[in-house]
Amino acid sequence: MTDRNRLKLQWVLYTVVLTIVGIAIAANFDVPERQLERKVEHLHGVGSSQFRREVGSMLGPAVVSGNHVQAFSNGDEIFPPMLEAIRSAEKTINFETYVYWSGEVGQEFAEAFAERARAGVKVNVIVDWVGGLKMDADLVSLMEDAGVRVELYRPLKWYNISRLNNRTHRKLLVVDGKLGFTGGVGIADVWSGDAEDPEHWRDMHFSVRGPVVSQLQAAFNDNWIKSTGEILHGETYFPPQSGAGEMDAQMFISSPVGGGATMHLMYLMAIAAAEQSLDIQASYFVPDELALEAMLAAIERGVKVRVLVPGEHMDSNTVAIASKKLWGPLLEAGAEVYEYKPTMMHVKMMIVDNYMVSVGSTNFDERSFHLNDEASLNIYDRDFALAMTEVFERDMRDCEIYDHRKWSERPWTEKFMEAAIIPLRSQL
Numbered sequence: 001m002t003d004r005n006r007l008k009l010q011w012v013l014y015t016v017v018l019t020i021v022g023i024a025i026a027a028n029f030d031v032p033e034r035q036l037e038r039k040v041e042h043l044h045g046v047g048s049s050q051f052r053r054e055v056g057s058m059l060g061p062a063v064v065s066g067n068h069v070q071a072f073s074n075g076d077e078i079f080p081p082m083l084e085a086i087r088s089a090e091k092t093i094n095f096e097t098y099v100y101w102s103g104e105v106g107q108e109f110a111e112a113f114a115e116r117a118r119a120g121v122k123v124n125v126i127v128d129w130v131g132g133l134k135m136d137a138d139l140v141s142l143m144e145d146a147g148v149r150v151e152l153y154r155p156l157k158w159y160n161i162s163r164l165n166n167r168t169h170r171k172l173l174v175v176d177g178k179l180g181f182t183g184g185v186g187i188a189d190v191w192s193g194d195a196e197d198p199e200h201w202r203d204m205h206f207s208v209r210g211p212v213v214s215q216l217q218a219a220f221n222d223n224w225i226k227s228t229g230e231i232l233h234g235e236t237y238f239p240p241q242s243g244a245g246e247m248d249a250q251m252f253i254s255s256p257v258g259g260g261a262t263m264h265l266m267y268l269m270a271i272a273a274a275e276q277s278l279d280i281q282a283s284y285f286v287p288d289e290l291a292l293e294a295m296l297a298a299i300e301r302g303v304k305v306r307v308l309v310p311g312e313h314m315d316s317n318t319v320a321i322a323s324k325k326l327w328g329p330l331l332e333a334g335a336e337v338y339e340y341k342p343t344m345m346h347v348k349m350m351i352v353d354n355y356m357v358s359v360g361s362t363n364f365d366e367r368s369f370h371l372n373d374e375a376s377l378n379i380y381d382r383d384f385a386l387a388m389t390e391v392f393e394r395d396m397r398d399c400e401i402y403d404h405r406k407w408s409e410r411p412w413t414e415k416f417m418e419a420a421i422i423p424l425r426s427q428l
Helices: 003-027 049-059 074-087 104-118 137-146 158-163 213-228 262-273 289-300 317-325 327-333 366-371 382-396 404-408 412-427
Strands: 064-073 092-097 122-128 149-153 172-175 179-183 204-209 247-254 277-282 304-310 336-340 348-352 356-360 374-380 399-402
Touching: 049 247, 049 262, 064 074, 064 374, 064 382, 074 104, 074 172, 074 179, 074 204, 092 104, 092 213, 104 122, 104 137, 122 213, 137 149, 149 213, 172 213, 179 213, 179 356, 179 374, 204 213, 213 247, 213 374, 247 262, 262 289, 262 348, 262 356, 262 366, 262 374, 277 382, 289 304, 289 327, 304 382, 317 327, 317 412, 327 336, 327 404, 348 382, 356 382
Parallel strands: 092 122, 122 149, 277 304, 304 336
Antiparallel strands: 064 204, 064 247, 092 172, 172 179, 179 204, 247 374, 277 348, 336 399, 348 356, 356 374
């Protein structure tokens, strides 16, 4: 083969390789085919049996009765009951998270998992590969040496580069199939403390008992199967459930694989069903056009809309810039927007008509709606909703209201950055 032909062959090979890599990278910007294109019309309220029937039948598991959900605020309240549940496990522990970083909190959880595994408890842990990049290998070794099965979700491999952008953002802990936890908290020291300063974040997490815990277990199984090809079943994982309270609840999951728009549709249906009030506490508030349209339609029919977002301590400047760009129409229509001042606010909660509460890992943005694997718990209970409204309004006292005048007078430099970032908002 001549040098000229060899050079041609090299260029052909380079072109093929670059084309394959380019296609794989471009695939990460795809969203699922199943997408809603027109707004959901208001036909009934979230308190109606029709709403629950439709949400359960069309989008996910049915609403089940007999549950009890308890709310915890900030690390000082959140981590002790989680660690107590782990340390008291008798048969099984399933845990899934996006963020797992090294530090005191990470060490304490790793030691708790390892101790139970040495005691004969089956401990299964899923950590997202990207979210776990700050997790030292020593922590993984500590758990695996004790018998914990640790799976990194979608680690970088040549054969899954097209899925690199699809992460698990779920936060799930299920102990003995009877006690569950979900919410916004990751395993890192920034979640410790009591949101007392910018180094300690504001967040919420929830313990769950009752029949809906089986739905949390099924949510964990979803990504365990993807990671290992194995299903976790039997009475040790799915024991008979007895009533633990009087709350009705359901656990939603979504994933780009097999219908990623499910969570998006659930949010749109809930907003469309609002009749009196809609409170959204969102650490990352970058709604798409349909979500904005749904919120504006709610305001037009008389719904009071309040949105609570992070302020100056936001951990992502690009998200903050993209978010603020979208506030104008909402503010002009009469929505109230509040910026949380003390520290990074990482809560993900939606309260509709002081009756339905949705909590979990889902952010109010396109990434959560279309790209991430997410899990959110819907609770239908007026007393619980009123209690969460009190939490929402307590956080409002640590906020600064952001009005339409401020929005219209933001500097040209901010507007310039918005124009550059908004086209990429689905990736934020």
